[in-house]
Amino acid sequence: MGIIKENVSKDIKAQKAAQIENMSKIDQAFAKYNLEVDEAAVEKAVKRIIDEKVPANNTPEVKKFLYGSVELTSLHTTDTEESILAMIEKVNKQDSLYPGMPHVAAVCVYPVFVNLVRNSLEVDGVEITSVSGSFPSSQSRMEVKVAETQLAVADGATNIDIVLPVGKFLSEDYEGVADDISELKEACGDVPMKVILETCCLGSLSNVKRASILSMYAGADYIKTSTGKEKAGATPEGVYVMCQAIKEYYEQTGVMVGLKPAGGINTPMDAIVLYTIAQEVLGDKWLTNEMFRLGTSRLAQQLIDELNA
Structure with missing residues (x-):
């Protein structure tokens, strides 16, 4: 028997x-992964983290860390060379205006402004992030996406943020999605690439998990929540699921992928919540200004105001 x-x-x-x-x-x-996410269980886990863990992180030390993780962003239809230069001037003057503060991790602009930023940014260690690949819709011919990405890198971008082709994903053309991401990663060369999932458009947390895994296998160096151009941005639940995916991917492959919440981060407390979720799910290994980034246009000044209150 x-x-x-x-x-x-x-x-x-x-x-x-x-x-x-x-x-x-x-x-x-x-x-290799459980892609069926129990949304009620995620909500419960997030509530526990917020209730039990967030208060201990509402400290000057965490706020300084968060400031050093900010990708100071200007992605407006009304952006001009003058407005971008004004943003860069704030970064250049930070040491004299706010001694003891870390510098922001990066500035994030449209490709047309990358060369201007490269020629005007005076602070060592601040990355130049460019959105690319027909941001924010990703709805363009692949040749256009590749050319725009290559030009941004040639102009001096040291990080590239692309958007997951959400339409292909929702049509379950996962091979097509992976091919697009891989081709753009090749266009980036050695420059790290973030894939924006646009989580509010994916329909479910299970799809957030699936999109996260797919993006990482296709070559993403970071996964990012949102463009900030759709109906919603980063949510605690979406970030929790993305962190789970990053952790499981690391356990399967040994590859560390970074996290960039963006969109809808309106207050320091919003950022502290997302930081705490990353801390609880991923651990301190991910709590560096390289592996944890925040895409925001308003948070940096709010953090400075709270720290100097």
């Missing part, structure tokens, strides 16, 4: 192995 059970077990394992071998590479990747 024991031999029969052993043979049956071997047959089942062989069948499963054959099934996996016949899957596409994307399906093989998905098979």
